[in-house]
Amino acid sequence: MLGTQAFDPFDALCGPYGVPTQVQFDSALGQPTDFSVAADGLHGLVTATYNGITGPTPILFDGTTWVVDVPRNVGAIRLATALSGGHMGTTGDVYGWLDHDKSPDPPIVVQYVFTTSWSAVVPNVDRSTILDLTTGNEVESDAGNGAKTRYVVELRHDFAGSLPAKLEILAASPAAPDTFAPTGFTDPINGIAGIAPTGGVLTGDHEIFVYSAKLGAVESHLFETPFSKFEFAAGSPIALLGVAGKADDQPWINGDCSQIWFRRDGVTWTAQKM
Numbered sequence: 001m002l003g004t005q006a007f008d009p010f011d012a013l014c015g016p017y018g019v020p021t022q023v024q025f026d027s028a029l030g031q032p033t034d035f036s037v038a039a040d041g042l043h044g045l046v047t048a049t050y051n052g053i054t055g056p057t058p059i060l061f062d063g064t065t066w067v068v069d070v071p072r073n074v075g076a077i078r079l080a081t082a083l084s085g086g087h088m089g090t091t092g093d094v095y096g097w098l099d100h101d102k103s104p105d106p107p108i109v110v111q112y113v114f115t116t117s118w119s120a121v122v123p124n125v126d127r128s129t130i131l132d133l134t135t136g137n138e139v140e141s142d143a144g145n146g147a148k149t150r151y152v153v154e155l156r157h158d159f160a161g162s163l164p165a166k167l168e169i170l171a172a173s174p175a176a177p178d179t180f181a182p183t184g185f186t187d188p189i190n191g192i193a194g195i196a197p198t199g200g201v202l203t204g205d206h207e208i209f210v211y212s213a214k215l216g217a218v219e220s221h222l223f224e225t226p227f228s229k230f231e232f233a234a235g236s237p238i239a240l241l242g243v244a245g246k247a248d249d250q251p252w253i254n255g256d257c258s259q260i261w262f263r264r265d266g267v268t269w270t271a272q273k274m
Contacts, residue, residue, distance in 0.1 A: 012239045013208050013224045014257035017271035020241065023261065025268075026067040029057065035261055035268045036087035036137065036252050037061075039204065043069065045088040055080025056096060058114075078118050086112070087252075089138035090204070094118070095125065095152055099132045100159055109133045109154065125152055125180050126170060132157045137201040137252065147174035151183075153200045153209075164196035167211060188233045189213075189225070196220075204255030210238070212249040212262070219247035222262060241271060 025032045030049035034056075037044040044059045044066060056079040058072035079086065079094060086096030094112040109125040112118045126133055136153025143149045150172040157165045167189055170180035189197065189211065198220045200211035209232045214220045221242050225235025241260070242248065250263040258273040 013226055014203075014210060014238060014253065014260065015241075015271070015273050016239045017241055017260060018274045020262075020264075020269040020271040023268040023270050024065040025059075026065060028068055029059070029066075030054075032057075032059075032066075032268065033263065033266075034085055034087065034250060035066075035263075037254075037261070038088050038092040039090045039255055040092070041254065043072070043088065043092045045086060045094060047085055053080045056083055056086040056094060072114055072118075074117055079112060082120075083110075083112075085134060087135050087137060089152075090140050093121075093138070095135040095138050097132070097134045099134075107132050109135055109152070121178065123178060126154065128156070130158065132159060136199060139202050139204050139206055139255075141204070141206055143174045148177065149173060150177060150180070151202055151206050152180060153202055155197060155199060165198070166190045167197045167200050169202070169206075169209075185209075185227070185231050188231050189235075192234055198249040199251050201251050201253050203253065203257050208257055209235070210251050210253055210257060210260070211235075212251050219245070220249045222248050222251055222260075224257075 032046040032048040034047040042061050045056055048057045050057045058069040059066045060069040083096035084099040084102045086094045089095050097109050100107050106127050106129045108127045111121040111125055134155045138152045140148040140150050152170045154168045155165050167186040169183045169185045171183050172180045194216045196214040198212045207227045209225050212220050212222050222238045223235045224238050225232045246264055248262050248264050252261040261270045
């Protein structure tokens with residue numbers, strides 16, 4: 001349960017993971033953070049400063065280093081100037097957010113797709129007049145006959161930052177693939193006294209949820225929890241990754257969570273399943 005410091009790695013939902021290594025970024029990317037990657041493992045996104053512009057920046061994995069994705073940076077200035085931040089979806093789309101500081105209108109989550117440049121999808125994924133909204137990942141599960149059910153992880157913050165953020169998972173059915181609605185799947189996590197979630201991501205089959213959270217005065221750590229009875233309970237710390245006194249946040253995983261990425265000490269790390 002939440003608060004357990006370790007458990008038998010054979011019972012781990014994700015991993016068990018080996019020793020984390022630092023993710024390597026092209027030196028042209030200034031202060032990269034908020035790392036995310038599509039299901040292909042090659043196309044990613046970071047918030048970074050590139051060519052004097054700071055914002056969501058498409059990147060590409062060359063086998064050892066994440067470099068600037070030059071073709072997908074055609075028109076990428078639009079991402080950097082239009083969005084407060086963003087993460088990459090399963091197929092390489094961007095699920096970005098515009099907060100109340102940057103937008104004169106209510107904060108929104110919006111999907112951007114790339115053809116020869118980036119363009120926004122209508123309607124917006126979500127909007128709020130009282131909350132800032134940021135995304136985790138987006139996954140698409142098979143609903144049969146070529147149809148997909150889409151899920152987007154979301155973190156909801158009040159403008160003043162006086163209350164802990166809340167996790168939500170939005171879903172869009174095959175019948176209305178662009179209409180997202182809250183599922184309440186993460187209500188048990190949000191209901192824990194003293195918890196302050198800082199991020200979350202789903203496996204490709206949406207059966208495992210990985211999230212980062214503070215509990216009371218303790219620094220943010222990584223947790224995993226299985227989908228059971230249409231909800232995600234608190235779960236357990238991710239085996240072998242936590243370090244006492246070190247805060248971990250910005251989790252990201254591949255489809256089966258055999259690889260994880262996260263931020264610690266302002267650095268992006270990754271670990272592989274042993």
